[in-house]
Amino acid sequence: MTRLTENDIYGLSEELISYERELEAKTGMTLREIACSAAGISHEKIKAASESYRVSVIPVTAGQGIIGGFAHSVAAIIAGLGFEVSVTGKTDVSGFFEAVSEGKEIIFMADDERFIALNLRTKKIADNGEATGRGYIAALNGMAKGLKGREVLVLGYGQVGSKAADYLLELGAKAAIYDPDQSKIDALSNRKIKVEKDLHHALPYYPCLVDASPAGAFLRKEFLHSEVLIAAPGVPLGLTPDAYHKLKDRVIHDPLQIGTATMLALAIS
Numbered sequence: 001m002t003r004l005t006e007n008d009i010y011g012l013s014e015e016l017i018s019y020e021r022e023l024e025a026k027t028g029m030t031l032r033e034i035a036c037s038a039a040g041i042s043h044e045k046i047k048a049a050s051e052s053y054r055v056s057v058i059p060v061t062a063g064q065g066i067i068g069g070f071a072h073s074v075a076a077i078i079a080g081l082g083f084e085v086s087v088t089g090k091t092d093v094s095g096f097f098e099a100v101s102e103g104k105e106i107i108f109m110a111d112d113e114r115f116i117a118l119n120l121r122t123k124k125i126a127d128n129g130e131a132t133g134r135g136y137i138a139a140l141n142g143m144a145k146g147l148k149g150r151e152v153l154v155l156g157y158g159q160v161g162s163k164a165a166d167y168l169l170e171l172g173a174k175a176a177i178y179d180p181d182q183s184k185i186d187a188l189s190n191r192k193i194k195v196e197k198d199l200h201h202a203l204p205y206y207p208c209l210v211d212a213s214p215a216g217a218f219l220r221k222e223f224l225h226s227e228v229l230i231a232a233p234g235v236p237l238g239l240t241p242d243a244y245h246k247l248k249d250r251v252i253h254d255p256l257q258i259g260t261a262t263m264l265a266l267a268i269s
């Protein structure tokens with residue numbers, strides 16, 4: 001996943017209510033319903049967990065260091081799901097010690113390589129890549145009013161794209177992928193996934209698109225299916241600003257929300 005900047009998440013906490021209203025208008029699902037659907041847990045299960053677990057988010061200084069607002073944005077998303085959550089006063093190992101000493105049992109933390117949620121009670125661990133891939137497909141399933149039998153093209157067969165493709169197959173969709181890196185395609189374990197070799201030939205054909213590519217601003221509206229529905233996890237956004245402006249009612253896109261919410265649901269599943 002591409003590393004977020006402070007600018008990517010600026011205002012996220014303050015705008016969470018309006019974000020969730022837009023998400024529900026597009027998908028017919030709340031953020032909590034999307035997370036539960038992606039993790040395969042019931043509403044009752046996450047409700048019970050919100051009354052039994054307390055959560056800590058630990059800022060981590062490793063690598064390129066702390067991203068201003070990252071830990072507080074993650075905490076705000078978790079609070080919005082009904083859980084008691086706080087950001088540790090200390091960072092790194094001291095922050096971990098602080099969280100465990102205070103009896104927190106679910107720990108969120110990220111370095112430049114991984115963003116994880118660790119359940120200390122069940123020892124379950126959730127990874128942001130898998131959670132984002134599954135969460136965005138659950139949201140697309142809502143927006144498409146069911147993906148069974150539908151043809152969906154996934155751009156990018158990395159951490160997020162490969163998990164998105166797996167979940168598409170679980171939902172009975174016809175998954176296809178495009179990735180310029182042939183070694184990623186060769187690694188494709190699941191033969192049931194169609195491989196597209198020519199991006200510009202394939203793009204207008206697919207009514208559902210998952211932009212799991214690290215490239216930015218390369219998708220123009222005229223390249224795409226006229227009715228296209230787009231799930232665009234993370235940053236940068238593959239759509240050009242003009243395409244995003246014209247298509248935004250049919251585009252699911254956020255820097256952290258769906259991935260973080262699904263990590264929590266997976267950590268308690």
Ligand code: 2YC
Pocket residue numbers: 001002003004005058059060061062065066067068070071110111112113114115128234255256
């Ligand atoms: O503030 C902190 O604790 C930093 N260590 C956080 C670094 C996160 C780096 N990862 C990313 O920006 C993206 C996330 C959206 C999830 C995966 N990569």
